Amino acid sequence: xxxxxxxxxxxxxxxxxxxxxxxxxxxxxxxxxxxxxxxxxxxxxxxxxxxxxxxxxxxxxxxxxxxxxxxxxxxxxxxxxxxxxxxxxxxxxxxxxxxxxxxxxxxxxxxxxxxxxxxxxxxxxxxxxxxxxxxxxxxxxxxxxxxxxxxxxxxxxxxxxxxxxxxxxxxxxxxxxxxxxxxxxxxxxxxx
Amino acid sequence: xxxxxxxxxxxxxxxxxxxxxxxxxxxxxxxxxxxxxxxxxxxxxxxxxxxxxxxxxxxxxxxxxxxxxxxxxxxxxxxxxxxxxxxxxxxxxxxxxxxxxxxxxxxxxxxxxxxxxxxxxxxxxxxxxxxxxxxxxxxxxxxxxxxxxxxxxxxxxxxxxxxxxxxxxxxxxxxxxxxxxxxxxxxxxxxxxxxxxxxxxxxxxxxxxxxxxxxxxxxxxxxxxxxxxxxxxxxxxxxxxxxxxxxxxxxxxxxxxxxxxxxxxxxxxxxxxxxxxxxxxxxxxxxxxxxxxxxxxxxxxxxxxxxxxxxxxxxxxxxxxxxxxxxxxxxxxxxxxxxxxxxxxxxxxxxxxxxxxxxxxxxxxxxxxxxxxxxxxxxxxxxxxxxxxxxxxxxxxxxxxxxxxxxxxxxxxxxxxxxxxxxxxxxxxxxxxxxxxxxxxxxxxxxxxxxxxxxxxxxxxxxxxxxxxxxxxxxxxxxxxxxxxxxxxxxxxxxxxxxxxxxxxxxxxxxxxxxxxxxxxxxxxxxxxxxxxxxxxxxxxxxxxxxxxxxxxxxxxxxxxxxxxxxxxxxxxxxxx
Numbered sequence: 001x002x003x004x005x006x007x008x009x010x011x012x013x014x015x016x017x018x019x020x021x022x023x024x025x026x027x028x029x030x031x032x033x034x035x036x037x038x039x040x041x042x043x044x045x046x047x048x049x050x051x052x053x054x055x056x057x058x059x060x061x062x063x064x065x066x067x068x069x070x071x072x073x074x075x076x077x078x079x080x081x082x083x084x085x086x087x088x089x090x091x092x093x094x095x096x097x098x099x100x101x102x103x104x105x106x107x108x109x110x111x112x113x114x115x116x117x118x119x120x121x122x123x124x125x126x127x128x129x130x131x132x133x134x135x136x137x138x139x140x141x142x143x144x145x146x147x148x149x150x151x152x153x154x155x156x157x158x159x160x161x162x163x164x165x166x167x168x169x170x171x172x173x174x175x176x177x178x179x180x181x182x183x184x185x186x187x188x189x190x191x192x
Numbered sequence: 193x194x195x196x197x198x199x200x201x202x203x204x205x206x207x208x209x210x211x212x213x214x215x216x217x218x219x220x221x222x223x224x225x226x227x228x229x230x231x232x233x234x235x236x237x238x239x240x241x242x243x244x245x246x247x248x249x250x251x252x253x254x255x256x257x258x259x260x261x262x263x264x265x266x267x268x269x270x271x272x273x274x275x276x277x278x279x280x281x282x283x284x285x286x287x288x289x290x291x292x293x294x295x296x297x298x299x300x301x302x303x304x305x306x307x308x309x310x311x312x313x314x315x316x317x318x319x320x321x322x323x324x325x326x327x328x329x330x331x332x333x334x335x336x337x338x339x340x341x342x343x344x345x346x347x348x349x350x351x352x353x354x355x356x357x358x359x360x361x362x363x364x365x366x367x368x369x370x371x372x373x374x375x376x377x378x379x380x381x382x383x384x385x386x387x388x389x390x391x392x393x394x395x396x397x398x399x400x401x402x403x404x405x406x407x408x409x410x411x412x413x414x415x416x417x418x419x420x421x422x423x424x425x426x427x428x429x430x431x432x433x434x435x436x437x438x439x440x441x442x443x444x445x446x447x448x449x450x451x452x453x454x455x456x457x458x459x460x461x462x463x464x465x466x467x468x469x470x471x472x473x474x475x476x477x478x479x480x481x482x483x484x485x486x487x488x489x490x491x492x493x494x495x496x497x498x499x500x501x502x503x504x505x506x507x508x509x510x511x512x513x514x515x516x517x518x519x520x521x522x523x524x525x526x527x528x529x530x531x532x533x534x535x536x537x538x539x540x541x542x543x544x545x546x547x548x549x550x551x552x553x554x555x556x557x558x559x560x561x562x563x564x565x566x567x568x569x570x571x572x573x574x575x576x577x578x579x580x581x582x583x584x585x586x587x588x589x590x591x592x593x594x595x596x597x598x599x600x601x602x603x604x605x606x607x608x609x610x611x612x613x614x615x616x617x618x619x620x621x622x623x624x625x626x627x628x629x630x631x632x633x634x635x636x637x638x639x640x641x642x643x644x645x646x647x648x649x650x651x652x653x654x655x656x657x658x659x660x661x662x663x664x665x666x667x668x669x670x671x672x673x674x675x676x677x678x679x680x681x682x683x684x685x686x687x688x689x690x691x692x693x694x695x696x697x698x699x700x701x702x703x704x705x706x707x708x709x710x711x712x713x714x715x716x717x718x719x720x721x722x723x724x725x726x727x728x729x730x731x732x733x734x735x736x737x738x739x740x741x742x743x744x745x746x747x748x749x750x751x752x753x754x755x756x757x758x759x760x761x762x763x764x765x766x767x768x769x
Contacts, residue, residue, distance in 0.1 A: 030390050034327055034337070041332045082514035088336045088356055091390045189389050 018073040022051075023095045024103060024174045025081060027066035028058055028182050030089040039066060039090075042083045048072055052105070054171035060182055063091065069172045092185050096176050103174035107152045108134070109143040109159055110166035116141060119162050129155045140165055208381045213343040214239035214374040217307065218247050220350035223382045226278050228252045228269065228639060230262035234282025235322060237309030239374035254639070254668060257660035259286050261632035263293020264658070267302045268636030271619045272594055272646075274427065276303040276357050277636065283310050284322030287368070288329065292626055294364045295333040299623030300448060301425060303362035305353050306330075312372040313341045326368050335363030343376035347383070355385035360393025361512045362425060395513055395527040402533065405507045405524045406540035408481050414549045415441045416479035416504075418464055418472075418493075421448035421622075422486015422511060422530050429453065429615045431534035432485065438538065440545040442553050444472035446487045447607050451617040455591070455610070461553045465493040466757050467604040470564075471556030473757060473766040476501050478552070485509040486530045489519040490623065499762035509533050563768050564754055569609060575748030576724055578605040578677045584728055585647055585675070586611045588735040593645040594619065594637050598630030598654035601683035604753045606649040628657030631674065635664055638672045645673065645735065652678040652704050659710065665740045666714040673734050674716075674742045676707055679749045687752045711742035718742035 029035055036055065043050050051069045058065035070077065077095045084093040113136060115122055126133065131145040145155050152169055211219070217240050221229065231253060233241040244253045256262035259281040266277030281290055287308040297304045311320040327339045336356045338349050346369070353365040409415055423432050429452050436443045436453070442461045443453060453460050462469030464476065476482065482504040487493070494500040497519060508515075508522040509530055516525040526533050568579030582605060585593065591611040597603040597620040612618060619637050621629035634648035655676050665672060686700040711718035717739055721730045727745065734741045755766045 033339070034331065037328060038331050045332060079514075079518060082516075082518070086512065086514045088388060088391045186389060189392055190387070 018075050020071055020073050022098050023070055023072065023074075023077045024098070024101050024172060025066075025068040025070065025077065025084070025093060025095045026174065026176070026180070027068065027084055027093045028060070028091040028180070029064050029066065029087075030091070031062065031064045032089050035087070035089050036066075038087055039068075039084055042080060043070070046076070046080065048076065048080070052171040054173050056173070058182070060186070063182065063186075067172055067174055091189070092180070092182060094176070094180060096174070100178065101174040101176050103148075103172050104146050105149055105152060105170050105172050106144065106146045107155070107167065107169040109145070109155070109164055110140050111143065111159065111162070111164060113137065113139055113141050115162050122159070122162060125155065125158045129158070131155065208379040210377055211380050212239065212243075212375060212377050213346050213369070214243045216343070216346045216378060216380045217350065217369070217374070218243045218251060219380060220347060220382060221278065222247075222250060223384070224276070224350075224354045226251065226276070228254065229278040229280055230254045230256050230265040230269075230636065231280030232256055232259050232262060232282070232286055234284075234286045234309065236283035236311055236371050237280065237286070237307075237374075239371065240280070240307070240309065240369075253280075254635075254664060256632065257663045258658065259289035260292050260628065261635075261658050261661040261664070263290050263297070263304070263306065264626075264629050264632035265636035265639075265661075265664075266304050266306075267293060267297050267300075267629075268596060268619055268633030269640040270297075270302050270304055270636075271633070272616050272637040273640040274425075274616065275640075276305055276354055278305050278307070280307045281309070282322065283308060283326070284324045286322075287324055287326035290366070291329060291333060292624075294330055294366065296621055296624040296626045296629065297364035298333045298335065300621065301362050301421065302364065303358040304364040305357050306364060306366045308366065308368045309374070310339065310368045310370045313370045314372070316341070316370065326366065330366045333364070334366050337366040337368070339368040339370070340373050341370045343373045343378045346373065346378065347380060348385075351383060351385035352388060356388065356391070360391075394511060394529050397526050397528045397533055397536075401524055401526050402537050402540060405526050406537055408505050408507055408524060409439060409441075409483060410542045410544075412481035414479045415439070415481040415483060415546065416472075416475060417441050417443035417483045417485060418446065418476075418487055419443060419449045419452060419485040420446040420487025421452075422509070423449060423452040424615055426486060426511070426530040428486070428529075428531040428534050431531055431538070433457075434538055435534050435541070438543055439541050440543075440550070441483065442546070442550050444469070446490070446493055446622075447620060448618075448622040449487060450607055450610070451612040451615050455612050459550070461557070463608060464763075465490075466495070466759070467608065467753050467755065468766075469557070469608070470560035470755050470766055470768060471553040473755065473763045474556060475552060477503065477762070477764045479504050481505045481507065483507045483509070484522075485534070486511070488512075488515045491519070494519060495757045495761055495763045495765070499764065501763075560755065560768065565609075568605070573748075575751070576721070576727065576745060577751060578602050578747050579609050580724070581675065581677060581727065581731070581745050581747070582606055582609040582649070584731040585735070587728075588731050589645055589647065593617070593647050593735075594641060596620065596630055596634040596637050596646060596648045598648075598650040599625045599627045600651045600654060601679075601687065601751070601753050602649050602651045602677040604684075605677075627654035630654055631658050632661045632664075634672045634674070635661060635670050638670050647673045647675060649675050649677065651683060652676055652680060652702055652707070653682045655707070656704075662711065662714045662716065666716060669740065671738060671740050673737070674711075674740070675734070676742070676744045677747050678704065678707065678744055679747050679751070680704055681749055683751075684753070686750070690750070690752065692758070707744045708742070716740045716742050718744070720744045720746065722746045
């Protein structure tokens with residue numbers, strides 16, 4: 001408690017060996033108050049930023065799914081997932097690279113309605129970006145775009161010069177190419 | 193008809209009672225076999241204290257003098273008995289005072305259940321008097337926690353709390369109970385928890401891992417065992433002994449593994465780590481197979497990971513999958529409860545002797561003995577040493593006492609020189625390094641093992657962090673033996689300042705009170721030793737006392753603890769001076 005910690009040459013050497021990259025962590029858990037705090041604390045303790053977070057129901061009744069995106073090394077991802085899995089209410093956690101998942105994000109753009117008529121280019125952007133008009137009113141219209149992060153970023157860049165009244169982007173949602181046998185794991189836990 | 197009968201039988205079996213939540217909490221504790229709890233009352237937990245009053249013939253509550261003391265006492269009790277320790281506090285400051293004990297129990301895997309009162313549900317989030325978000329605060333330092341806001345939740349959550357605290361890799365659990373849930377009534381029926389569907393406390397070893405481990409061990413020329421607290425928590429002492437004796441492999445321990453194996457066993461080669469023994473540290477980097485059992489490769493054990501046992505194949509027996517490859521990459525992981533896995537691997541192991549290899553340890557021990565140990569425990573210089581005090585306690589206790597230590601130089605000396613025949617005899621704050629742990633933990637240890645001598649070894653710094661717990665010792669006449677090794681310094685920090693900060697002794701010199709008078713103020717028998725010639729007799733007097741006893745030994749002010757691996761250095765760089 002009162003001891004000084006001098007670091008001579010000890011660093012987290014494993015981290016240097018491996019490259020950072022994007023990982024999608026999928027956590028299947030019980031739906032309990034406080035679990036989000038417990039999971040986010042695991043990242044906080046290691047000073048790792050969560051780039052995106054989504055919580056929803058999963059394919060199993062009563063089981064929640066966290067989808068967390070981080071930009072770290074494989075080594076750290078593996079350790080974090082180990083710590084997450086250790087939590088009592090977590091059934092199973094997985095991590096995958098972008099190649100191993102099908103993933104999407106969604107974004108909403110709120111834009112002044114007059115621009116739709118004053119700026120012809122906006123109609124082209126809507127067409128080319130494959131986005132949808134969700135609503136139109138006298139004052140504003142709302143565009144919804146689902147896709148990869150870079151597609152949303154490109155659309156944002158294209159619209160920005162005309163003025164965006166509001167913008168929001170969701171966390172990543174992802175499904176894996178490989179199977180995730182949650183039902184069997186739950187079954188196994190029950191039997192033990 | 194059949195089902196009706198079955199239903200009737202079922203309802204008879206589960207007899208319900210209409211009682212308050214507060215009373216239900218007491219029945220839950222009794223059903224879990226709890227007969228002793230530590231705590232401190234206050235507004236938000238008063239209904240429970242009112243029930244404690246009614247149930248005092250069946251459930252003893254010990255009033256600590258600070259909530260932190262209650263947690264450490266519960267830890268001491270848990271560590272000496274292997275059962276779940278229980279601490280209780282009110283909301284707000286009562287709850288926040290538990291945090292250090294929770295963190296200590298979390299990092300040292302101690303089974304503990306803490307119960308806190310909370311403001312009534314309708315006041316949650318209103319910044320009510322003594323409201324604090326203890327569930328939020330305690331999340332990172334608990335194995336599990338939960339806030340009960342409805343009385344019906346009490347039996348199920350309490351059962352779950354005890355199950356989670358003691359199963360698998362044990363740890364602390366906090367249950368926060370709003371005051372309305374304590375007052376409201378429920379139809380009480382208690383069922384012990386035996387499973388939680390999302391929680392797998394004991395993993396199974398991977399197929400083939402035992403065979404792979406056995407092959408590595410059987411073919412090793414210079415195998416080396418390092419065991420930790422996992423052996424004690426898994427009650428696998430006999431299995432460890434059988435393993436060591438059959439294979440003839442030298443075995444060393446981490447600080448929390450101490451006492452899992454007789455310290456005088458010929459194959460027990462001592463402690464690893466920053467202030468561990470010379471041989472085990474040096475030879476870590478010469479062994480060809482390192483067998484880690486129920487330990488977690490803490491940085492105080494490994495030093496610089498880049499130069500830790502790189503030449504060795506590593507086998508890791510471990511209950512917590514998250515510990516595998518966390519700090520040290522292993523070649524074979526044997527997941528599971530050490531009692532099971534050590535038993536299962538035994539038939540696969542060849543009988544062996546490693547005489548030449550063991551002789552390496554003996555040689556290194558001789559060097560350490562000649563340069564260090566001899567002068568520590570049989571000093572000829574003027575000032576008293578911490579080591580000679582521990583040695584005198586060894587002699588007087590015949591290696592049978594429980595030793596509780598605080599944190600700092602005295603802790604390292606106590607763990608280096610204490611002798612034990614029996615497991616669960618060494619109680620210290622390992623992972624968190626909590627100064628102030630010793631005195632309250634000794635109270636809990638004594639109350640958990642009334643048939644054994646309990647000696648607390650404490651420094652003058654840590655002693656003053658929880659000195660108020662002398663009140664508990666006095667009030668309940670808890671016959672612990674308290675030894676303060678007083679060097680009028682925060683000795684370990686001073687040692688680091690001497691070695692690494694050019695002797696700039698920033699805030700490490702202590703002007704201490706008269707500790708003997710303080711003990712006398714609590715009517716505890718006490719004595720001060722300043723001369724070597726009085727030491728032996730004073731220790732004998734202390735050990736012979738049927739009552740609590742306080743012994744202050746004025747030791748050399750500027751002694752250092754060696755061997756030492758400087759922080760971040762390699763185990764090969766262990767220094768003898």
